[in-house]
Amino acid sequence: MTYCVGLLLDAGIVLLSDTRTNAGVDNISTYRKMFTFEQPGERVISIMTAGSLSVTQTAIARLTEAAEGDGPSILEAASMLEVAEIIGKTLSDVSREVSQKMSGQAQSAKASMIVAGQRRGGAMRLFLIYPEGNFIEATPDTPYMQIGEHKYGKPLIDRVVTPQTSLDDAQKAVLLSMDSTLRSNLSVGMPLDLVVIEADTCRVSISRRIEADDETFHAMSAAWSNALRDAFSAITV
Amino acid sequence: MTYCVGLLLDAGIVLLSDTRTNAGVDNISTYRKMFTFEQPGERVISIMTAGSLSVTQTAIARLTEAAEGDGPSILEAASMLEVAEIIGKTLSDVSREVSQKMSGQAQSAKASMIVAGQRRGGAMRLFLIYPEGNFIEATPDTPYMQIGEHKYGKPLIDRVVTPQTSLDDAQKAVLLSMDSTLRSNLSVGMPLDLVVIEADTCRVSISRRIEADDETFHAMSAAWSNALRDAFSAITV
Numbered sequence: 364m365t366y367c368v369g370l371l372l373d374a375g376i377v378l379l380s381d382t383r384t385n386a387g388v389d390n391i392s393t394y395r396k397m398f399t400f401e402q403p404g405e406r407v408i409s410i411m412t413a414g415s416l417s418v419t420q421t422a423i424a425r426l427t428e429a430a431e432g433d434g435p436s437i438l439e440a441a442s443m444l445e446v447a448e449i450i451g452k453t454l455s456d457v458s459r460e461v462s463q464k465m466s467g468q469a470q471s472a473k474a475s476m477i478v479a480g481q482r483r484g485g486a487m488r489l490f491l492i493y494p495e496g497n498f499i500e501a502t503p504d505t506p507y508m509q510i511g512e513h514k515y516g517k518p519l520i521d522r523v524v525t526p527q528t529s530l531d532d533a534q535k536a537v538l539l540s541m542d543s544t545l546r547s548n549l550s551v552g553m554p555l556d557l558v559v560i561e562a563d564t565c566r567v568s569i570s571r572r573i574e575a576d577d578e579t580f581h582a583m584s585a586a587w588s589n590a591l592r593d594a595f596s597a598i599t600v
Numbered sequence: 601m602t603y604c605v606g607l608l609l610d611a612g613i614v615l616l617s618d619t620r621t622n623a624g625v626d627n628i629s630t631y632r633k634m635f636t637f638e639q640p641g642e643r644v645i646s647i648m649t650a651g652s653l654s655v656t657q658t659a660i661a662r663l664t665e666a667a668e669g670d671g672p673s674i675l676e677a678a679s680m681l682e683v684a685e686i687i688g689k690t691l692s693d694v695s696r697e698v699s700q701k702m703s704g705q706a707q708s709a710k711a712s713m714i715v716a717g718q719r720r721g722g723a724m725r726l727f728l729i730y731p732e733g734n735f736i737e738a739t740p741d742t743p744y745m746q747i748g749e750h751k752y753g754k755p756l757i758d759r760v761v762t763p764q765t766s767l768d769d770a771q772k773a774v775l776l777s778m779d780s781t782l783r784s785n786l787s788v789g790m791p792l793d794l795v796v797i798e799a800d801t802c803r804v805s806i807s808r809r810i811e812a813d814d815e816t817f818h819a820m821s822a823a824w825s826n827a828l829r830d831a832f833s834a835i836t837v
Contacts, residue, residue, distance in 0.1 A: 514751035518780040522825055523832050535837050543755040583835055588759055590831030595760050598823050600772050600816070 364550035365396060365511030367411035368520065368537050369477045371489035371501040374530045375568070376479045376560040379537040380411045381511075381545070383552030397556035398423050400430055400438055403566040406482035408437055408446055409558050413510035414474030414494065415461065422457045422474070426450065443480055443488040447498050450478055455496030475510045483565050515547045516540030530559055535583070538573075542584045555580075601787035602748030604633060604648035605757065605774050606714045608726035608738040611767045612805070613716045613797040616774040617648045618748075618782070620789030634793035635660050637667055637675055640803040643719035645674055645683055646795050650747035651711025651731065652698065659694045659711070663687065680717055680725040684735050687715055692733030712747045720802050752784045753777030767796055772820070775810075779821045792817075 367380040380396040394416060400408040410426075412419035426449070430436045440446045454476060461472035473494035481487040489501040491508040501508055503526045509517065519540045524533065534557065544551050554577075559569035573580050604617040617633040631653060637645040647663075649656035663686070667673045677683045691713060698709035710731040718724040726738040728745040738745055740763045746754065756777045761770065771794065781788050791814075796806035810817050 512751075514749075514784070515755055517784045518752055518755075519828070519832075521784055522828055531837065532832075535832065535835055538837070539832070539835070547751070547754045547758055579837070583837060586835050587831070590834060591756070591759055591828075594824070594827030594831045595756075595769075595772065595776070597827060598772055598776070598820055600768060600775070600820060 364548070365413040366509070366513065366516060366541060366544045366548075366551045367396060367413055367477055367511055368507060368509045368513075368516065368540055369411065369479050369489050369501075370507045370524055370528070370533050370537065371479065371487060371526070372506060372528050372530065372533055373526050373562065374533075375562045376409070376481075376487055376489060377530060377533040377537055378409050378411055378477070378479060378558040379541055380556050381541065381551045382554050382556065383550060384416050385550055388549065391552070393552075393554070395556060397558060399558060399567055399570065400426075401567060402438060404483065405565055406438065406480065407560055407565050407567055408478065408480035409560065409567070410450065411477040411510065412474060413476070415458075415472040418454070418457050418461050418472045418474040419476070421461070422450075422454050422476075425453050425457065442485060443482065443490075446480065447478055447488075447490040447492060447500075450476060451492045451496035451498050454492055454494065458494050477508050477510055479560070481560065481563070481565050487560070487562055512544055512548050512551050515544040519543060530561065534559065538580065538583060539587050542587060601785070602633060602650040603746070603750065603753060603778060603781045603785075603788045604650055604714055604748055605744060605746045605750075605753065605777055606648065606716050606726050606738075607744045607761055607765070607770050607774065608716065608724060608763070609743060609765050609767065609770055610763050610799065611765075611770075612799045613646070613718075613724055613726060614767060614770040614774055615646055615648055615714070615716060615795040616778055617793050618778065618788045619791055619793065620787060621653050622787055625786065628789070630789075630791070632793060634795060636795060636804055636807065637663075638804060639675060641720065642802055643675065643717065644797055644802050644804055645715065645717035646797065646804070647687065648714040648747065649711060650713070652695075652709040655691070655694050655698050655709045655711040656713070658698070659687075659691050662690050662694065679722060680719065680727075683717065684715055684725075684727040684729060684737075687713060688729045688733035688735050691729055691731065695731050714745050714747055716797070718797065718800070718802050724797070724799055749781055749785050749788050752781040756780060767798065771796065775817065775820060776824050779824060
């Protein structure tokens, strides 16, 4: 499985993905699930993927080829809405093709994506793209999207994230949300990929891989565990 | 859906269930999912249910009839293991019967249960019974069982519960675990049923229904939210 979470805040966009893929529990690999297309200052688009790896890899490869050559490119789309439409169509096309190959096994190959970005003069936007290619968009009422194993890390996001959350706090929130997921579900694993896009810069401000031995992450995780236990002790029934 | 959680501690057993059942999101009802069979001082057995209501109601009704009349009764079983076996067989029998009735709709009716208790002279035990009637048992390494929407409330339990946890802290842990679930998932709802069985008493020590307007629960929930936000603020990345 996977856990990816994206926040759309007044101050910018914060995205975090894990890197674990698995076919069963005995075939675990590390694959990047965060992909960024950027013309710094002009437009920036980040995509996070969940689901069948054969579908997401092919879809990202097609989007990359189109961006470098002919065909409808997300780097030339007139709006973030058009970006979401191109990605949705690519995703559903690939999914249908792969599913047809697998139809003998009565299986289907599905994947979903979170797409976020901004083009110069436009608004920052954050979409969740479903396997069928349709999509929904984050709003101030629900300023986040999750794909994959979303349940473990949702209570924290629900409690602390609003559109006014600062970019520092937002990074903390997604990392702690991921930490809860990592602890409770083996199918989500380190390393992590973090991307921060400051509002109206149309470029990636921070792009960071957090390795399994990252001391800062582990210190934060331990501090959060201790803080949770202290908070738990302080509550009276 | 449902959320039920049971803890097996050195000091006793703590069980908490919600009461929401739904067929779709537009047909929501309140049904008790906590059932206790007790001969105070001799034996106590509590059952929590998740899954198809037609299956769990019939299974509980059959277990109750057997306890009051003929047939293999969980109140006469020689051990908690035999209790789990009787309940497992009843559950799988009912599930198979109901599924046969529904086979025209290509649906199946499944349910699972948590069973906990003690008989005089025996050990306290906590089982999770699968729809097929097989079961697993809690151990000191994993002293809890969950059924239904277990993911939201798992990180807290993972972090704070050990076999040495006191009964007071254990009640707090299951209530806060439930609180996280209630906030993030509409299919789990108030009121709640809480049961505490002190070790070696073979009787229910506390049986409490927590209504939707319970002030203590809401105060605890608010205090936990505040404590979480404070803990979150105190963490540095």
